[in-house]
Amino acid sequence: MAKTVNLKIDGIDVSVEQGTTVLDAAKKLNIHIPTLCYHEDLCVAGNCRVCVVEQEGAKNLVASCAMPASEGMIIHTNTHKVRNARRHVVELLLSEHNADCTKCYKNTKCELQNLASEMVITEPMFIDLVPFKEYKIDKQSPSIIKDDSKCIRCQRCVRTCHELQHVSALGVAYKGDHMKISTFFENPMYDVVCTNCGQCVNRCPTGALIEKNYIDQVWDAIYDPNKHVIVQTAPATRIALGEDLGMEPGSIVTGKMAASLRRLGFDSVLDTDFTADLTIMEEGTELLTRLKKALVDKDQSIKLPMFTSCSPGWIKFIEHLYPEYLDNLSTCKSPQQMFGALAKTYYAQKKGIDPATIVSVSIMPCTAKKFEAARPEMRDSGFQDVDLGITTRELAVMIKQAGIEFESLSDEKFDSIMGESTGAAVIFGATGGVMEAALRTAYELVTGREVPFKNLNITAVRGMEGVREASVKLENVLPAWSFLEGVELKTAVAHGLTNAHQIMEAIKKGEANYHFVEVMGCPGGCIGGGGQPIPTTPEIRRKRAEAIYREDEGMKIRKSHENPEVIQIYKEFLGEPLGHKSHELLHTHYHPRKRV
Amino acid sequence: MPEIKELVKQLADKHGRNRESLLPILQGIISEERYISDFAMTEVARELDMSAALVYGTATFYSFLDTEPRGKYVIRLCRTITCDMKGKKQILRTIEDLLKIEIGETTKDKKFTLLETNCLGWCHKGPAMLINDDAYTELTPEKVSEIIGDYMKNR
Ligand code: SF4
Ligand code: SF4
Ligand code: SF4
Ligand code: FES
């Protein structure tokens, strides 16, 4: 057992495990110490000094986020000296900060603004240096805006991109008062290795990294009487949206979300979960086909393991850093893009609507989805398949703008068609979910029996471990699948691109022989997506994941192949999984990109 | 630019391919090329399997790792206070007259680049300057003309 140490904070005794920081020890006593560069997901940087406290016997103030508690320590968090020092830190940051809060996207949601407000900083103490700085704004990316005039150089973004994503699209360049957060050669984010995952956006304490928002464009479409505006909502939005509207993390708000979208004025409120189920049909069939070609036909051109292709951050990661593995990616489009392609074909036909008048909006936990929607590959309907992708956060803004009292809404259902879904679809939102959903369907397809796990819950692929492995033995298979008799299907799951990198290196070195690998670009999967409510922390990701699995357990149907609308679309429109029409609309190929 | 590719590879073979190999490799490029181009940085990133933004960050942090093309001889004249008080301005004027370039510029024949630098640690013998790795101290207009003249003629 770890040793405990005893210390005194503001006159109160507290015992904590050795290694605990003074900041966390204070938290235990419900004493709040302000922070800026500190983030629970990241290693300690200790560069902002806003968290300083006074330690008796120490000459200087100490940074509580970086200082481990030790035996007999006496700490004061609220002395005159401490308050002055913190105030100076914030004032100095503001002297270089373009603080036009009323014109800032982060207004009322900004950690720097909160501190300035708490400290009642009204008269600046230092001269304004902003006019002397040549700050740049980069708006070229369809996903992210980087505004250096709002950057406090806390480096949360740099640590995020390095530690969580193994991309390091952002680094620290120059030194002293020229120091800035920069891409390679200060190229636009659009033109570098950035995956658009938005994890940096989710952690930036200010308005320096924000999502490019399309709120006004969505309103314009809604108010245009000549447009038929449909909306799809990703699995992970329904368990997180409430957080931005005054509710606790882990609240399931599927029904309220559908109700609010109807109030906003969307003509049809539909569900990405429908195409998540469809993805399982296509991807499951693709996996079995690949296995057959590889195991029976001994076709050398077939690439295994097959990787999932739902996460656009992961796709771009592969394009930049592992282009030699592009053929291992499932050819399935993501659920967002399957939905988009079907909305302007199948849906338009069924409803008798001219697809040219359809505006297709998606609500996503993700900033990379904006980039994905704008990809040239994604126009198979003859139009841009998804017109506008907005994040969970942007939807919350719209709900507030419309004056909707979200918590008091009664639950409503999605519209039909393309609104029906199963428990297998909703778990797409959590890491391991696609794997679990695929196994529920593929196993049953091959053996004619349900997966041999209690309540259909495949717990081996659940959880927050960075890389997880599971294997399922296929026995007593149906005659059509006899070549799989006795085969042990080996799978792995990774979330966050640092873990993806780890799995890719193992595969590259030949240390791993999986058949099927699920990768989600963000830690925790979509529930921890870059477009989800801020803050996102390990604790909050855990609560959101629990909510996802609760939602799954509460669904009447929990296997994708039993979704009645999925059965219907194959009968009426698609024919069969991997059929001609599917190929045309639901599958695609990606292309190598440069390494920087 | 296959030569740079080859150079980076040789340097990586020599210094290793870890994060800590980055600085010696960048210094190696400087001594061969006098500056590190974006192409060279990309190659270093590829060889060391690291992000190009991190290479760029390191290169821009150190003043002696130039990221713009430089002449064969880089003159760095100390601009810090002691040298300044000991007559750096006249030295600067003399060099500018001799080479017909201003600070930050390179001669047409690509032989000299003139830059300023912070304190070189030769304050007791100021004004001081560096030409590539060699320090010249207690400069006077006459002395600096002689030194530069020698570089112009004999190198
Ligand atoms: S980043 Fe924060 S402090 Fe700066 S202008 Fe925006 S809201 Fe205000
Ligand atoms: S962009 Fe944001 S997260 Fe990155 S250093 Fe600046 S303020 Fe911090
Ligand atoms: S969006 Fe993701 S990949 Fe791009 S800079 Fe931010 S963290 Fe890095
Ligand atoms: S939060 Fe402790 S130094 Fe920044």
Ligand code: FES
């Ligand atoms: S001031 Fe010039 S060398 Fe120190």
